[in-house]
Amino acid sequence: xxxxxxxxxxxxxxxxxxxxxxxxxxxxxxxxxxxxxxxxxxxxxxxxxxxxxxxxxxxxxxxxxxxxxxxxxxxxxxxxxxxxxxxxxxxxxxxxxxxxxxxxxxxxxxxxxxxxxxxxxxxxxxxxxxxxxxxxxxxxxxxxxxxxxxxxxxxxxxxxxxxxxxxxxxxxxxxxxxxxxxxxxxxxxxxxxxxxxxxxxxxxxxxxxxxxxxxxxxxxxxxxxxxxxxxxxxxxxxxxxxxxxxxxxxxxxxxxxxxxxxxxxxxxxxxxxxxxxxxxxxxxxxxxxxxxxxxxxxxxxxxxxxxxxxxxxxxxxxxxxxxxxxxxxxxxxxxxxxxxxxxxxxxxxxxxxxxxxxxxxxxxxxxxxx
Amino acid sequence: xxxxxxxxxxxxxxxxxxxxxxxxxxxxxxxxxxxxxxxxxxxxxxxxxxxxxxxxxxxxxxxxxxxxxxxxxxxxxxxxxxxxxxxxxxxxxxxxxxxxxxxxxxxxxxxxxxxxxxxxxxxxxxxxxxxxxxxxxxxxxxxxxxxxxxxxxxxxxxxxxxxxxxxxxxxxxxxxxxxxxxxxxxxxxxxxxxxxxxxxxxxxxxxxxxxxxxxxxxxxxxxxxxxxxxxxxxxxxxxxxxxxxxxxxxxxxxxxxxxxxxxxxxxxxxxxxxxxxxxxxxxxxxxxxxxxxxxxxxxxxxxxxxxxxxxxxxxxxxxxxxxxxxxxxxxxxxxxxxxxxxxxxxxxxxxxxxxxxxxxxxxxxxxxxx
Numbered sequence: 243x244x245x246x247x248x249x250x251x252x253x254x255x256x257x258x259x260x261x262x263x264x265x266x267x268x269x270x271x272x273x274x275x276x277x278x279x280x281x282x283x284x285x286x287x288x289x290x291x292x293x294x295x296x297x298x299x300x301x302x303x304x305x306x307x308x309x310x311x312x313x314x315x316x317x318x319x320x321x322x323x324x325x326x327x328x329x330x331x332x333x334x335x336x337x338x339x340x341x342x343x344x345x346x347x348x349x350x351x352x353x354x355x356x357x358x359x360x361x362x363x364x365x366x367x368x369x370x371x372x373x374x375x376x377x378x379x380x381x382x383x384x385x386x387x388x389x390x391x392x393x394x395x396x397x398x399x400x401x402x403x404x405x406x407x408x409x410x411x412x413x414x415x416x417x418x419x420x421x422x423x424x425x426x427x428x429x430x431x432x433x434x435x436x437x438x439x440x441x442x443x444x445x446x447x448x449x450x451x452x453x454x455x456x457x458x459x460x461x462x463x464x465x466x467x468x469x470x471x472x473x474x475x476x477x478x479x480x481x482x483x484x485x486x487x488x489x490x491x492x493x494x495x496x497x498x499x500x501x502x503x504x505x506x507x508x509x510x511x512x513x514x515x516x517x518x519x520x521x522x523x524x525x526x527x528x529x530x531x532x533x534x535x536x537x538x539x540x541x542x543x544x545x546x547x548x549x550x551x552x553x554x555x556x557x558x559x560x561x562x563x564x565x566x567x568x569x570x571x572x573x574x575x576x577x578x579x580x581x582x583x584x585x586x587x588x589x590x591x592x593x594x595x596x597x598x599x600x601x602x603x604x605x606x607x608x609x610x611x612x
Numbered sequence: 613x614x615x616x617x618x619x620x621x622x623x624x625x626x627x628x629x630x631x632x633x634x635x636x637x638x639x640x641x642x643x644x645x646x647x648x649x650x651x652x653x654x655x656x657x658x659x660x661x662x663x664x665x666x667x668x669x670x671x672x673x674x675x676x677x678x679x680x681x682x683x684x685x686x687x688x689x690x691x692x693x694x695x696x697x698x699x700x701x702x703x704x705x706x707x708x709x710x711x712x713x714x715x716x717x718x719x720x721x722x723x724x725x726x727x728x729x730x731x732x733x734x735x736x737x738x739x740x741x742x743x744x745x746x747x748x749x750x751x752x753x754x755x756x757x758x759x760x761x762x763x764x765x766x767x768x769x770x771x772x773x774x775x776x777x778x779x780x781x782x783x784x785x786x787x788x789x790x791x792x793x794x795x796x797x798x799x800x801x802x803x804x805x806x807x808x809x810x811x812x813x814x815x816x817x818x819x820x821x822x823x824x825x826x827x828x829x830x831x832x833x834x835x836x837x838x839x840x841x842x843x844x845x846x847x848x849x850x851x852x853x854x855x856x857x858x859x860x861x862x863x864x865x866x867x868x869x870x871x872x873x874x875x876x877x878x879x880x881x882x883x884x885x886x887x888x889x890x891x892x893x894x895x896x897x898x899x900x901x902x903x904x905x906x907x908x909x910x911x912x913x914x915x916x917x918x919x920x921x922x923x924x925x926x927x928x929x930x931x932x933x934x935x936x937x938x939x940x941x942x943x944x945x946x947x948x949x950x951x952x953x954x955x956x957x958x959x960x961x962x963x964x965x966x967x968x969x970x971x972x973x974x975x976x977x978x979x980x981x982x
Contacts, residue, residue, distance in 0.1 A: 415870075
């Protein structure tokens with residue numbers, strides 16, 4: 243397979259081939275086969291959904307973390323607390339991509355038994371996209387929930403330091419004939435990926451989304467990379483920045499202190515080398531929280547799914563704001579991207595292709611296999 | 613007691629007197645005594661916390677709803693579903709101020725038994741401030757959660773109609789020596805109360821917070837009242853408006869379709885007479901969801917509380933953004949207001965005092981009693 247990246251139109255790769263490649267990389271890094279396949283599955287789902295910042299663009303970083311011994315490839319997750327509706331897992335400093343699916347399945351199983359259940363994970367690492375977990379219960383009449391805290395990039399309202407993560411939240415609600423409603427959002431105004439894109443194309447950031455290293459609002463992506471910070475969803479106080487701060491706080495408190503994981507500014511950076519590790523190093527990893535609500539514990543699942551159908555149609559038929567095509571449904575962009583990417587293959591950015599190319603050469607993985 | 617409202621400085625009323633007055637109004641409206649006292653307690657907690665839009669300013673509206681027979685004063689809430697961690701309550705079209713505390717206590721009790729528990733309520737009405745419920749478990753080593761859907765005021769992203777409520781979320785986390793972290797926030801960019809205040813003082817709204825009746829962003833409060841709408845938290849798409857829409861959606865789906873309550877544009881307006889009831893009238897009331905996590909199911913409660921202390925101190929000592937006094941903690945404004953209001957009495961707006969005055973005359977409640 244030709245991995246040169248100067249060609250236009252963009253190069254597209256079959257999703258399955260990319261998964262095989264990623265699994266092979268994890269395998270070479272010492273991750274057992276079943277886990278390597280699982281990790282590749284989660285990672286490549288980000289590319290499938292068009293969330294390219296969280297997919298193969300990060301494979302090199304995961305690889306580096308494993309090679310540097312910062313992440314345990316043969317982690318054995320261990321239950322540390324167990325009550326009817328709550329389980330706590332020590333992830334043994336393994337890949338979040340491996341432990342998180344296990345934790346999420348536990349939450350789903352328990353939810354069927356008790357009505358709703360929660361599994362929190364500490365001593366873990368990045369778990370990919372939160373939405374991957376939330377959607378797993380869609381065909382089991384579950385409402386799925388996932389959240390995680392992440393390394394500090396975001397200032398609290400009125401603060402001038404990176405103190406909180408972009409701390410995503412995901413929820414998925416099954417419909418009947420309509421597609422499911424899938425929320426997957428970070429709690430900062432914009433993502434790190436949005437800053438990177440603006441920087442590459444040399445455009446301004448939207449107002450109220452980032453600040454320079456003094457905490458002064460800025461439109462320049464370069465200010466962010468020179469020690470600046472993202473702002474919470476809502477931006478300034480008068481437009482609701484305190485609410486974004488509250489959301490980031492609640493994800494951090496649920497995933498960090500409640501789970502027994504690191505929190506706020508004490509979460510180690512990702513990937514290695516972008517920043518120094520926080521002092522004192524915390525050693526409890528990042529934390530996740532998975533939840534599932536069994537719909538039948540609340541109402542008739544068929545009625546519920548039909549009502550979600552009506553909800554979806556009601557939002558779609560809301561008169562459009564002038565200059566727009568009208569409302570879409572949470573999950574639409576990712577589903578449209580996934581349909582296209584499964585059909586036509588995933589188009590990767592040249593830099594990512596180069597990264598994968600180098601990784602393949604380094605690990606002696608034959609590219610023609612994928 | 614002199615209730616004329618031209619005096620300066622603002623008139624202040626002892627909190628306990630206001631509670632007695634509100635309870636007396638509910639009692640005269642046919643609400644049983646225990647329930648009337650409970651309803652007054654929730655309602656006046658809003659005034660105590662300085663959230664004046666949700667306190668006695670609404671007593672007239674609750675009264676009107678009861679008198680008009682739209683709300684059942686002698687409702688008998690009934691459990692319709694019961695599994696170990698989930699209970700569903702039919703509120704029998706009673707006051708949310710009465711049923712919600714019952715539902716919240718059930719969630720708290722079950723959480724101690726199973727680790728985490730959820731109680732959803734349908735066929736209910738407005739429950740006051742969400743934060744009231746979330747804080748009830750603070751001295752029981754619980755993390756409390758409350759949310760409700762509300763009448764439509766907010767457009768979905770790219771929409772030009774009031775389709776979703778301001779749909780608040782509340783969470784409360786106990787600390788040890790520091791005050792608790794209490795999140796209580798609507799999921800719109802600004803509240804209806806903020807528009808009312810801007811209108812009274814004839815000032816502009818912040819950018820990205822409201823639209824006129826065509827869905828075009830506006831700074832004029834009058835545009836909102838002339839059929840306009842609030843915008844979701846985050847404002848436009850590029851500054852995160854899709855995230856505010858997602859948050860409003862998830863609260864609506866959890867409290868409406870999942871609980872079996874009305875949802876989105878089909879929720880009846882509050883108070884009576886502000887708008888026409890939606891067609892078709894739905895008849896399932898609004899929905900609430902209460903949750904409680906038992907901290908001991910996740911980690912050692914003392915360690916958790918001490919970690920929250922550290923979290924609070926870390927946020928407070930984040931360097932301040934230039935021109936600000938630095939970060940505060942979710943719950944600070946309400947706690948400061950409450951300390952002041954308990955000490956000095958609650959200062960009510962002249963219009964509210966006039967309303968209460970008229971209500972007292974109408975119901976023959978002797979003002980000197982409070």
